[in-house]
Amino acid sequence: MRSFSGRKFPGKLIIVEGIDGSGKSTQLSLLSHWLRSRGFGVVFSEWNSSPLVKETTRRGKKKDMFTPTTFSLIHATDFADRSERQILPPLRAGSIVCADRYAFTAFARDMARGVSRRWVRNLYRFAVRPALAFYFRVPLDVALGRILGGREALKYYEAGMDLHLSRDVEESFRLFQGRIIDEYEAMIDEFDFKVVDATLSIEEQQTQIRGIVEEELNLSHANGLLKSPWKGFANGNGIAAHFL
Amino acid sequence: MAMESPLTFYDDGLPGIDVGPLCGKLVVVEGPDGVGRTTQITLLRTWLEHSGHAVMDTGLLRSALVGKTIKQAKLGNTLAPLTLSLFYATDIADRLENEIIPALRAGFVVLTDRYIYSSMARAIARGTDPAWIRAVFGFALRPHAIYYLRCSVQDLLPRVVYAKGQFDYWESGMDVRLGKDYYESFERYQTRVMRALDAMAQRYQFEIVDASRSPDKVFRDLQRRISKLLHEKRGKRRAKAKGKAAREAARAPEPGPEPVAEVQSLAAVEG
Numbered sequence: 001m002r003s004f005s006g007r008k009f010p011g012k013l014i015i016v017e018g019i020d021g022s023g024k025s026t027q028l029s030l031l032s033h034w035l036r037s038r039g040f041g042v043v044f045s046e047w048n049s050s051p052l053v054k055e056t057t058r059r060g061k062k063k064d065m066f067t068p069t070t071f072s073l074i075h076a077t078d079f080a081d082r083s084e085r086q087i088l089p090p091l092r093a094g095s096i097v098c099a100d101r102y103a104f105t106a107f108a109r110d111m112a113r114g115v116s117r118r119w120v121r122n123l124y125r126f127a128v129r130p131a132l133a134f135y136f137r138v139p140l141d142v143a144l145g146r147i148l149g150g151r152e153a154l155k156y157y158e159a160g161m162d163l164h165l166s167r168d169v170e171e172s173f174r175l176f177q178g179r180i181i182d183e184y185e186a187m188i189d190e191f192d193f194k195v196v197d198a199t200l201s202i203e204e205q206q207t208q209i210r211g212i213v214e215e216e217l218n219l220s221h222a223n224g225l226l227k228s229p230w231k232g233f234a235n236g237n238g239i240a241a242h243f244l
Numbered sequence: 245m246a247m248e249s250p251l252t253f254y255d256d257g258l259p260g261i262d263v264g265p266l267c268g269k270l271v272v273v274e275g276p277d278g279v280g281r282t283t284q285i286t287l288l289r290t291w292l293e294h295s296g297h298a299v300m301d302t303g304l305l306r307s308a309l310v311g312k313t314i315k316q317a318k319l320g321n322t323l324a325p326l327t328l329s330l331f332y333a334t335d336i337a338d339r340l341e342n343e344i345i346p347a348l349r350a351g352f353v354v355l356t357d358r359y360i361y362s363s364m365a366r367a368i369a370r371g372t373d374p375a376w377i378r379a380v381f382g383f384a385l386r387p388h389a390i391y392y393l394r395c396s397v398q399d400l401l402p403r404v405v406y407a408k409g410q411f412d413y414w415e416s417g418m419d420v421r422l423g424k425d426y427y428e429s430f431e432r433y434q435t436r437v438m439r440a441l442d443a444m445a446q447r448y449q450f451e452i453v454d455a456s457r458s459p460d461k462v463f464r465d466l467q468r469r470i471s472k473l474l475h476e477k478r479g480k481r482r483a484k485a486k487g488k489a490a491r492e493a494a495r496a497p498e499p500g501p502e503p504v505a506e507v508q509s510l511a512a513v514e515g
């Protein structure tokens with residue numbers, strides 16, 4: 001079964017994936033600033049952020065109301081809402097959409113929770129196939145260290161505590177996120193992930209990413225696919241270029 | 245009654261849920277908006293309880309997880325078809341896991357006022373790919389009986405006005421604007437919904453109940469059918485003792501989701 005909708009758009013969808021603490025959000029944020037300064041219209045879409053759904057997810061998580069199926073469905077609902085409002089219309093208008101996590105998060109996480117692969121793949125079949133998908137590969141210990149450096153404790157669902165893999169939160173996190181990493185690794189070829197070594201310095205990673213994005217955008221420009229709001233703006237001759 | 249007694253899922257089902265020991269009955273009353281489902285369920289519940297059955301009734305949007313959220317979202321103007329469908333799927337999954345299956349395990353007769361079929365029909369009426377939405381609802385339990393209350397759209401129109409005093413925005417499909425006013429949009433939208441339900445009748449083994457008759461006659465018809473269904477229960481229970489082999493055999497193979505040319509569900513976004 002085909003995983004994504006085959007529709008083509010004048011815009012570009014760039015997404016980042018990886019476990020919590022892999023540093024993907026930092027990298028995407030740097031990338032989107034850079035793209036804006038180059039004169040592109042950039043829309044940012046974050047996993048689990050739809051105003052229609054967010055409150056329910058928050059409440060459900062707080063009260064441990066989710067099962068693997070409802071957890072999967074509520075995230076798909078969030079994704080559908082963002083697709084219909086935040087992702088598709090800007091892509092049709094020729095913008096770059098940067099998504100922090102995408103359907104692959106659901107593929108990896110829901111399968112780690114025991115949801116059927118066939119079912120969850122079908123669930124997201126309406127999703128647009130990204131032009132670029134970056135996967136931030138990071139060892140568990142590094143991710144764990146980054147998360148706990150930023151806040152007090154691991155979250156219930158992030159640690160997969162609902163699966164009762166272990167009573168120890170850190171141990172449960174390792175087991176659950178380990179499964180997710182296995183799922184991600186298995187998708188690299190299938191979905192043409194660009195693998196980023198997330199143990200490198202922030203600057204090194206960003207340079208790599210910009211290089212890949214640049215190549216993709218140049219290609220599209222040559223084909224007349226990507227539109228910038230003003231003529232000549234996105235070719236390095238934009239406002240930012242005058243200031244630099 | 246052509247349905248198997250032990251409950252099975254339509255497809256891969258709900259992970260971690262064993263349907264082996266469910267001894268209750270799952271009865272679905274389906275049909276378009278305004279056809280009289282709720283009236284019938286109220287009557288059936290009273291009758292069944294008088295006859296000594298433990299009854300639980302449930303219906304769309306009653307889940308603790310998302311019921312309120314969907315009602316609130318429907319008050320706004322930003323709810324697009326795909327999101328609506330997945331919200332309904334979440335609602336049904338939550339009620340299956342937290343209400344319906346526990347009640348069936350305890351031996352209740354579960355009367356559900358609409359089930360996955362209405363949700364699928366609405367999605368299809370809004371342009372969603374039928375194979376996609378069918379596969380989404382593959383987690384659902386296959387009921388013991390599905391009574392499809394059916395009447396013509398022309399019969400529905402006066403009933404809706406009589407019962408509610410006005411046309412409802414969503415029941416009229418105003419989000420997809422099929423007509424220039426409520427009346428016209430309702431007529432066209434409900435025609436689509438009904439066509440989608442009719443198309444499911446065979447696949448899902450609906451029992452079609454003529455709902456153009458008086459509520460009284462419809463009730464007696466349903467009573468007859470349900471009596472027969474509950475009577476069968478004892479026979480089936482004895483059959484159950486014959487062992488696991490029989491149960492395995494009863495897990496009728498449901499064809500998986502078919503490959504589809506294109507998911508058209510985002511048609512509404514394109515305008």
